[in-house]
Amino acid sequence: MKYKKYFRKTSLKQKGVGEFFLNEIAKKNPKKFLEVGVFHGVTARNVCELLYSTRGQDFKYVGLDLFAETLENQKEVIPNTKFSNPIKNLYFNYIKRQNPYSLEAVNDLLKKFKDNVSLIKGNSNILLKKIDMSKIDFVFLDGGHDYQTVKNDLDCCKDVVINGGTILCDDYDLSYAPGVKKAIDEFSSEHGLRCSIICNDRFAKIEKN
Numbered sequence: 267m268k269y270k271k272y273f274r275k276t277s278l279k280q281k282g283v284g285e286f287f288l289n290e291i292a293k294k295n296p297k298k299f300l301e302v303g304v305f306h307g308v309t310a311r312n313v314c315e316l317l318y319s320t321r322g323q324d325f326k327y328v329g330l331d332l333f334a335e336t337l338e339n340q341k342e343v344i345p346n347t348k349f350s351n352p353i354k355n356l357y358f359n360y361i362k363r364q365n366p367y368s369l370e371a372v373n374d375l376l377k378k379f380k381d382n383v384s385l386i387k388g389n390s391n392i393l394l395k396k397i398d399m400s401k402i403d404f405v406f407l408d409g410g411h412d413y414q415t416v417k418n419d420l421d422c423c424k425d426v427v428i429n430g431g432t433i434l435c436d437d438y439d440l441s442y443a444p445g446v447k448k449a450i451d452e453f454s455s456e457h458g459l460r461c462s463i464i465c466n467d468r469f470a471k472i473e474k475n
């Protein structure tokens with residue numbers, strides 16, 4: 267399945283990466299998907315389109331993001347939310363009249379799937395503890411890249427893997443965010459989980475051994 271960009275920004279922009287990612291999801295065909303770090307909602311929309319094509323209405327997508335440009339944790343790396351393409355700025359400022367990095371805009375992008383989608387605004391360090399993980403069978407972890415945040419996110423999602431599901435982490439081996447790799451390596455070895463590094467070191471896939 268082709269990964270579409272929907273005139274917005276996404277971290278899966280590199281050629282072939284979006285398709286690789288969708289193929290990983292298609293192999294598992296999850297019923298309840300959690301994305302930590304929704305950003306403009308491009309991956310969310312692609313995941314919903316994919317799951318709708320395979321499961322019809324029988325799926326849920328839960329997405330969590332700060333949806334805020336300023337952070338209490340200054341160690342975090344927030345992706346640049348501004349477009350360099352002036353046509354995209356005109357489109358969002360004058361036609362859509364939306365900030366594409368907002369809960370409202372992402373809900374709008376996903377409105378075709380409104381009965382399947384729940385978006386939550388807030389910090390994963392606080393909110394993930396409150397999410398019932400028992401039905402979630404696939405997590406895409408792409409939120410905060412600080413070591414403590416990734417460690418916390420993984421700890422909160424541990425039951426997903428214990429129950430037979432998958433955690434796919436983005437940006438495994440980034441030179442400017444070494445905490446991601448450190449947290450993933452520690453988490454996998456502490457809990458005796460299989461961690462496969464795939465797509466040219468881009469993703470870490472964590473599953474039960």
Ligand SMILES: C[S@@+](CC[C@H](N)C(=O)[O-])C[C@H]1O[C@@H](n2cnc3c(N)ncnc32)[C@H](O)[C@@H]1O
Binds near residue numbers: 306331332344345389
């Ligand atoms: C790399 S972007 C996500 C890209 C998106 N998954 C995609 O495929 O296009 C990371 C996102 O994580 C969010 N984020 C960073 N720290 C977070 C935290 N502690 N809790 C929730 N979201 C966080 C940022 O606001 C940002 O939108």
